[in-house]
Amino acid sequence: MYIENLRIINFRNYDEAYLKFNKHINLLLGRNGQGKTNILEAIYMLSIGKSFRTNKDGEIVKFGKENSYIGGSYVKYSRNNTIEIGLRKNNKKGIKINKVSIDKIGHILGKFNVVVFSPEDLRLVKEGPSERRKFIDREISQIIPKYYNHLYNYNKILGQRNKVLKNVNVDAALLDVFDDSLSNEGAWIYIYRRRFVDKIKMLSKQIHDKLTDGVENLDIKYISQIDIQRDDSHESIKSRFYEKLKNNIQSDIMNKVTKIGPHRDDIQIIINDLDVKLYGSQGQQRTAAISLKLSQIELINEEVKEYPVVLLDDIFSELDEKRQKLLIDSLGEIQIFITSAEEGHKKIFEDKQYDIFRVENGQIS
Ligand SMILES: Nc1ncnc2c1ncn2[C@@H]1O[C@H](COP(=O)(O)OP(=O)(O)O)[C@@H](O)[C@H]1O
Ligand SMILES: [Mg+2]
Known part of the structure; x- marks a missing residue:
């Protein structure tokens, strides 16, 4: 799939911009702080309705303005589609797909698929389990939108259960109601995560x-x-999860928080039998993160039957020329967006079809 055009209004440091993209390579060049990543952020928002940089929509609205608009049209399965997002500074956002408003944010998922690479991906390898869970959850949601519903329900029930655990006298009957629904939703999460990790493991x-x-x-x-x-x-996982919740109830009451469940999951990344997080060099950690992301692209192609749009934010300067070339070649005919402050990267694309966008202070030429 590919994005044909993008219109943004009062988005970050842009007043208004309308861009038509190349089906293959789009190079965004400019000095730091000019608005390159902002463009990638706008494209990414069309895929999941949220930024990859912030959870606060208000930050995205141009300083001094109340509303922002992001709209784009993309081609998937040879059909044209539009997605539009209206952001209001202190209010809920509105989303339209092919001109029809959707009532739940989750309904945007699975339409326009995007994978973003950024220097922050290293956190996937280096940081604690929550970074990796966030990665898994976002990626599965993009492919299987109903996973997002299970996750949403699970987190809601978990919050309610934790609230009960904070009481001085814990109501055991109430806890049991939560345990039943928590293990029901949690079992789905386990199933989808297990499948996801199995696939990613082979591909990466x-x-x-x-x-x-x-x-x-x-x-x-x-x-x-x-x-x-x-x-x-599902039944077997649910009952084992339920049992485990029951067995840990005294400990949960003591700790005033639920310590059993998929919200404690992690994935371990291993190179040559050693945990990369603990023993990997910086270079190994970086390559492992890139392999994981690249496997994501392949997985989307397997499940969705089309390649996602790929955003490469500032990762070029971190790779040597050989790896830059390997990366670009491994992306084949996929539509990619590359931001860079260095003109020199151009030579890697000389034999390819590309457009250059020069970005300066919220203006593109
Ligand atoms: N809500 C906003 N309103 C106006 N400007 C913003 C807003 N958010 C960020 N900016 C500006 O956007 C610029 C950063 O854009 P970015 O795309 O991250 O730069 P880069 O070209 O380095 O990728 C900074 O100058 C920042 O001040
Ligand atoms: Mg940037």
């Missing part, structure tokens, strides 16, 4: 093998408190 292994000329063996492990096998039924 092959990709990492290529990127490192076969020197490094990448492995991904799903870490959860309940041992989830590939063929486990």
Whole structure:
């Protein structure tokens, strides 16, 4: 799939801009702080309705303005579609798909698929489990929108359960009601995450093998408190999760918080039998993060039957020329957006079809 055009109004440092994109490579060049990433952010918002940089929509509205608009048209399965987002500074956003308003933000998911690479991806490898859960959750939601509903319900019930646990006298009967629905939603989350990790594990292994000329063996492990096998039924996972909640009830009451469940999951990233987070070099960590992201692109293609749009934010300057070339070649015919402060990167695309956008102080030429 590819995005044909983008219109933004009062978005970050832009008053108004209308851009037509190349189906293949789009190079956004300009000094720092001029508005390159802002364009990628606008494109990304059309895919999940949220930024990859902030959870606060108000930050996106141009300083001194009340509303912003982001609209774009993309082609998927050879059909044209439009997505429009209206942001209001202190209010709920409105989203239209093909001119029809959607009533739930979640309904935007799975329409226009985007994968973004940024220097922050390193956090995926280096930081704590919550970064990796966020990655997994966003990525599965893009492919399987109903996963987002399970997650939404799970978090809501978890919040209610934790609230009960904070009471001086815990109401056991009430807790049991929550445990039943929590294990029901949680079991779906376990199932989808297990499938996701299985697929990512295979794909990223092959990709990492290529990127490192076969020197490094990448492995991904799903870490959860309940041992989830590939063929486990929802019923069986639910009952084991429910049991475990029951067995831990005294400890939860003491800690005043739920310590069992998929909200404690993690994935372990391993290179040549060693945990990359603990023992990997900076270069290994960076390549592992790129392999994971690239596997995401392949997974979307497998599930959605079309490649996503790929955004490469400032990651070029971190790679040596050989890896830059490997990365671009591995992306094949996919539509990509690359931001950079360095003109020099142009030579990597010389034999390819590309457009250049020069970005200066919220203006594009
Ligand atoms: N809500 C906003 N209103 C106006 N300007 C903003 C807003 N948010 C960010 N900016 C400006 O956008 C610029 C950063 O844009 P960005 O796309 O991140 O730059 P870069 O070209 O380095 O990627 C900064 O100058 C910042 O002040
Ligand atoms: Mg930037």
